[in-house]
Amino acid sequence: MELVLSLAIGIMTASGIWLLLRPRTFQVIIGLSLISYAVNLFIFSMGRLRMNATPVLTSAGVGEPALYDDPLPQALVLTAIVIGFAMTALFLVVLLASRGLTGTDHVDGRERR
């Protein structure tokens, strides 16, 4: 499980960075999204990976921290997802404005000659 997760995070980050450095605004936004997914998974993994453990207290096991998963990173991921989503939407608007004003989707607003 650890290997799969770290591979997923690594591949997503690498693709994200590559796309971020591309000249088209659409590529940049997809790159930023991929990076934010990778970061969300990364935050999640920082709470240690556990199978079949709930983050919410049940009446059966109060006072037994070993039974539970760490709930804090999950709450953090939730916040990070919301913020990341909002920022992506905002970036999309700016991207469209830039396309409308300059007539090109190059990040510098003009094609390289």
Place this chain on the structure above:
Amino acid sequence: MTANWLHHLIVAPIVLPLLAGAFVLLFDERRRVLKATISLASAVLLLGVAVTLMSVADAAAPAADVYLLGNWPAPFGIVLVLDRLSALMLVLTSILAIASLVFATARWQRAGPHFHTIFQILLMGLNGAFLTGDLFNLFVFFEVTLAASYGLVLHGSGPLRVKAGLHYIAVNLAASSLFLIGVSLLYGVTGTLNMADLAQRIPMIAPEDRMLLEAGAAILGVAFLVKAGMWPLSFWLPPAYSAAAAPVAAIFAILSKVGIYILLRLSLLFFGNGAGASSGFGNEWLLMGGMATMTFGLIGVLASQAMGRLAGYSVLVSSGTLLAAIGMGNAGITGGALFYMVSSTLTISAFFLLIELVERGQDTAANVLAVTMEAYGDEYEDAVDEEVGLAIPGTLAILGACFAICGILLTGLPPFSGFVAKFLLIASIFNPAGLGDPAPISATSWILVALIVLSGLAAMIAMTRTGIRTFWASLEGKVPRVLVIELVPVVGLLLLCLVLTIQAGPAMRYMQATAQSLHAPQDYIRSVLAAPRVRPEGEASR
């Protein structure tokens, strides 16, 4: 009772702009006077609150005033922490806010919708970032600030702003990802996000985890260095700041200081003298990076043709000086750096406002505004002609005088606060252990002092050249039409610099006390972790 009331006042800098921003949203875009009045009233109230909080913080020192937001004890719940440094930043923010809001009422608030709402949300984010005592909460407030700043940098629209804004947003989104990675690494190693708790646990980290912890802290640091504009993470800054509308650029002068504030706070809290094996971590990087930024900034200042870029590079010089000073890791130098930060922030803010007024007489600014209005559409077309208010005589003389004072301040010549600030910095770099200590001066200190002096020289050359070209040899262009209400904030900010010079003694005592408590964070940690819970009515005290 009054003590209790003052205690709750800590929340005001966050809640007040939030409410004002939401309230302003209710009114139609055409009711500008009402919107501006509410917005300005909020900023003035904020200044009052901030000054009150400053006296509270000063009275409570060396302990910090801690506010448990959910009434949960410190490492578990989110806390707001008020100490001298955060109070200082709050005051500085509200002063800049008033200046740029007054300036914006003259014409810039009409260049796009919801200016005041976004502005208030920006203030909320800034104040929250200065007050929070929790890393993740810091991230949230940071994002609030950034989201508002994205809106503001695009205020007025036009191809130039959209292009600069696009770059600005992309860079900051990438930096936010780094922020999250850093925060989660720190959490993964230490299991806490509370700054005071982190500071307490870092000396006890097992040696095998130390590398992970330092990697996390370094990644977190990079996120703030992007914000502060350290070379080579700063190429986005001059275009974004010079493309932004003048009142926006004026408040952005504090935005790059947020990064500095957090670096100062966290590096001294986490890696101060009590941090065991990690003590002093990152200081060399800050010092070297700061000096590289100063070099880059001073070359940029010399190379700038347009005044907007000149101001943008001045932001970099100021950031670089502060980073290098923090990197020296000495209480005396930090005190001088704080004074320099206040002085240079006020100066740069005034300079950004002034640039727009001066350039209005030349064709460039008129073109930008025309494009702005065109892009924005017919709805606001009436805005250009509708210049009400008093146009003052002798405009050029007053503008010229303000420009000269800005130059003197940026250069660091007497009699203004720029001189006091640089003098304090250089004096404390040469005498790190206090005056009269015959310790040898290290090579790094010499280089840093040389860079401080050289950056002053570069600012003087650039300002003289620009000043001569604008005010003495202005062949083309006409006398700009400037309203009194637009000059008031510029003159006000410059007067504040003068006040800072005259009151340098008390101001410096405050800064030194701030620096002392930053370098001895035990009191901060203790007061956060021992903050008493408010007992609900009827709960028996145990």
